[in-house]
Amino acid sequence: MEHPPLIWNDAAELGRIIRSARVEQDLRQEDLAFAAGVSRALLNQVEQGKPTARLDGILAIAMALGLTPAFLPARTNAIGDV
Template identity: 40%
Template sequence: MGLPAVVRRADDLGRLARQARKQQQLTQRDLAGLAGTGPRFMVELEQGKPTVQLQKALDVLALLGLEVVIRPKGGVEGLER
């Protein structure tokens, strides 16, 4: 799954987080430490657990250099940063 990507399910988000973490050569434990959370949270996020805490997930994505953009369904035209 390349970037940009459409995330429709928790496991899509988890897969993207895992790919970004591995690209940056971080372990789950390393990233958990940087995010101020536990390794268990990282496992659950990457496995696509749908009940992970949203703010923690957003914090992890930010540390990985990723962001969530909400837009109407259908193309990326008109997408503002």
């Protein structure tokens, strides 16, 4: 099954997307963490919407789920807009 690009606005939304994709693929946290090469604790932090999760871990989890992260310009004022 092909997934749309992984687009999120905050850590909580990212967590919901990751958890939904994991459940849809009938994976336990332990199995996904192993496949992504991250700890189960990190995966749990991501799914719980903790904003301190490392980007490399998030990318590894997304790739293990077959999700494609997409980086879009912010909708609000960015540093370059000042």
